[in-house]
Amino acid sequence: MAFQKHILCIGAGYVGGPTMAMIALKCPQYKVTVVDINPRRIAEWNSDLLPIYEPGLDDVVKTARGRNLFFNTDVEKGIQEADIIFVSVNTPTKTFGAGAGMAADLQYWEKTARQIRENSDSPKIIVEKSTLPVKTALAMERILTSDSKVPFEVLSNPEFLAEGTAIRDLENPDRVLIGSRETESGLKARAELVAVYANWVPKEKIITTNTWSSELSKLVSNAFLAQRVSSINAISALCERAEANVSEVSRAVGMDSRVGSKFLNASVGFGGSCFKKDILNMVYLCRFYGLSEVADYWEGVVKINEYQKERFVMNMLQAMFNTLAGKKICLFGFAFKADTGDTRESPAIFIAKRLCEERAHLMITDPKALDNAKTDLKGVVGDIEYVADPYTAASGCDAIAVMTEWKLYKELDYQKIYHSMVKPAFIFDGRNILNHQTLFDMGFNVFPIGKPPLTHFKRES
Numbered sequence: 421m422a423f424q425k426h427i428l429c430i431g432a433g434y435v436g437g438p439t440m441a442m443i444a445l446k447c448p449q450y451k452v453t454v455v456d457i458n459p460r461r462i463a464e465w466n467s468d469l470l471p472i473y474e475p476g477l478d479d480v481v482k483t484a485r486g487r488n489l490f491f492n493t494d495v496e497k498g499i500q501e502a503d504i505i506f507v508s509v510n511t512p513t514k515t516f517g518a519g520a521g522m523a524a525d526l527q528y529w530e531k532t533a534r535q536i537r538e539n540s541d542s543p544k545i546i547v548e549k550s551t552l553p554v555k556t557a558l559a560m561e562r563i564l565t566s567d568s569k570v571p572f573e574v575l576s577n578p579e580f581l582a583e584g585t586a587i588r589d590l591e592n593p594d595r596v597l598i599g600s601r602e603t604e605s606g607l608k609a610r611a612e613l614v615a616v617y618a619n620w621v622p623k624e625k626i627i628t629t630n631t632w633s634s635e636l637s638k639l640v641s642n643a644f645l646a647q648r649v650s651s652i653n654a655i656s657a658l659c660e661r662a663e664a665n666v667s668e669v670s671r672a673v674g675m676d677s678r679v680g681s682k683f684l685n686a687s688v689g690f691g692g693s694c695f696k697k698d699i700l701n702m703v704y705l706c707r708f709y710g711l712s713e714v715a716d717y718w719e720g721v722v723k724i725n726e727y728q729k730e731r732f733v734m735n736m737l738q739a740m741f742n743t744l745a746g747k748k749i750c751l752f753g754f755a756f757k758a759d760t761g762d763t764r765e766s767p768a769i770f771i772a773k774r775l776c777e778e779r780a781h782l783m784i785t786d787p788k789a790l791d792n793a794k795t796d797l798k799g800v801v802g803d804i805e806y807v808a809d810p811y812t813a814a815s816g817c818d819a820i821a822v823m824t825e826w827k828l829y830k831e832l833d834y835q836k837i838y839h840s841m842v843k844p845a846f847i848f849d850g851r852n853i854l855n856h857q858t859l860f861d862m863g864f865n866v867f868p869i870g871k872p873p874l875t876h877f878k879r880e881s
Contacts, residue, residue, distance in 0.1 A: 424449045425503050425504060426450070426451045426453070427450050427453070427506070428502035428506065429452070429549070430507050431549075432491060433456075433461075433510065434586075434762065436454055437481075438474055438586050439506070439581075440506070442587070442590040444487075446620040447619045448484075448488050449488075450488060452484070453489075454492075455491075455495045455498045456491075458493075462493050465491040472760075475585075475759055496535070499536055499539040500540070500541065503544065504612070504613065507529065507536075507548055507560075509550055533559075533564060534563060536564065537567075537572075540572075545572075545612060546564065546573070548576045549579060575613055576631050576635050577596070577597065577599070577613060578597055578638035579638075583759070583760040583762050584759030596621050597627045597637055597638075598610055598613050598614060598617075598629075599629050599632070639701055642694045643695075643702055645695065646725070647718075647721045649689075649695075650690070650721040650728075651724075652670055652684045653686055653687065653689065653724060654728075655686070656686035656869050657731060659871065660872070665872075666870025686870040687728075687869060688732045688823065688851070689725045689770075702718055703718050703719045703722075726770075730774070733774045733775065735848065736821065736867075739865070739873070740818065744780040746781065747781065747819065748817040748818050748842070749817060749821060750783040750785065750810075750813050751823050752785060752822045752823060752826075753768065753825070753826055754769075754772075754790070754792070755768075755826075757824065758824055758825045760788065760789075761788035762789070763792040763793060766824075767850070768824070771821065771850075772800070773797070781802075781803040782803065784797075784805070784806050785807050785814075793806060810828070811833075811836065816841065817845075819845070819847070819848060820841075820846070820848070821847075821848040822847070822848070822853065822854065823850055823851070830853055838862050838863055847859055847864045852870070852871070856868055856871070857874065859874075
């Protein structure tokens with residue numbers, strides 16, 4: 421079959437794999453290839469057990485794979501054949517040197533840019549898909565055009581996927597954002613990418629802008645979402661002291677059309693690969709431009725998130741008679757959110773480490789994230805067990821801490837679980853997903869987020 425376009429994605433991770441699978445599904449006239457230097461990851465994309473869990477992803481991949489969707493490790497050949505190259509490599513937060521802990525680590529991105537330049541002998545459109553600092557496209561342009569006569573156009577096309585709903589987000593996005601240089605060649609390249617998405621996305625949802633606005637919009641979107649989570653989590657602490665109910669407060673606030681109800685669910689804290697990284701990236705950018713007050717404001721969003729996790733542990737410690745040593749605590753969930761196996765920046769990592777510091781015995785259960793949990797906690801000193809079955813995990817425990825809002829945890833037989841636990845039995849609902857009154861009536865001592873606890877013993881105020 422003669423394909424109209426050859427599309428390449430460098431990076432087969434959480435963004436590159438699903439995004440390319442959707443493009444291949446919706447655009448059978450294009451050949452879509454995903455390459456990665458990790459042979460194990462590519463082998464998993466070519467198997468029946470994909471490297472990431474995302475509802476609906478299996479069906480999309482199986483429909484397109486082998487037809488016009490291909491996964492391999494031949495990066496050089498992929499670059500040579502491609503008309504459009506999406507760059508979706510990892511851009512973690514730096515752990516060394518200038519900007520450590522805040523700025524993005526661009527070493528993989530830069531290596532990819534140089535590899536594209538060295539293996540290109542025809543014009544290419546390069547699409548930034550990774551989350552990158554503002555003006556990164558300019559740096560990529562300089563690398564690509566240095567000592568090269570091949571014309572390149574660099575576009576910004578940030579992803580706005582939410583893990584757990586990525587396939588739905590790709591199939592019916594709120595918007596697709598494409599930024600380019602506003603030159604004749606830049607606008608022509610932009611139009612080519614618009615034409616790809618127009619195969620299934622309505623034109624009114626495809627937003628075009630200049631490159632720098634596109635790059636910054638990604639960081640700002642995540643910062644605004646994270647700020648809402650941190651805001652309601654800060655209020656949850658006040659609710660507990662004032663004997664208010666954070667769910668009632670957030671409902672009242674969310675019904676204000678100027679505010680809206682999304683991201684107003686109090687919890688143990690936000691996680692995932694984007695929020696913290698993108699906010700700190702923006703903080704670093706603000707400090708670079710001398711905007712100290714702006715940087716302090718946004719850094720406070722991250723600090724509230726860290727405070728919420730520590731507060732959760734301290735509530736457990738105080739509720740369980742000021743000692744957790746030797747007590748068996750079961751973490752229900754380890755993924756940073758439901759419907760994904762991703763544990764990056766999951767609050768459960770912090771909670772687990774702190775509980776180990778308090779010398780608790782941990783039982784960890786999660787339907788999709790146990791392997792990642794083992795990796796995240798490798799080297800942590802403590803007594804930790806990983807058990808797939810939640811009933812087995814909770815048996816003999818002093819307390820359950822709900823870390824992830826999996827639907828499974830709402831539907832368990834808690835009467836059965838209560839009878840299997842040490843008494844007094846505690847539940848700390850870090851996601852406010854359970855029926856607290858019902859649990860209390862069973863005999864549990866229940867500690868929600870941002871609501872008065874329900875206990876069978878008198879607590880000191």
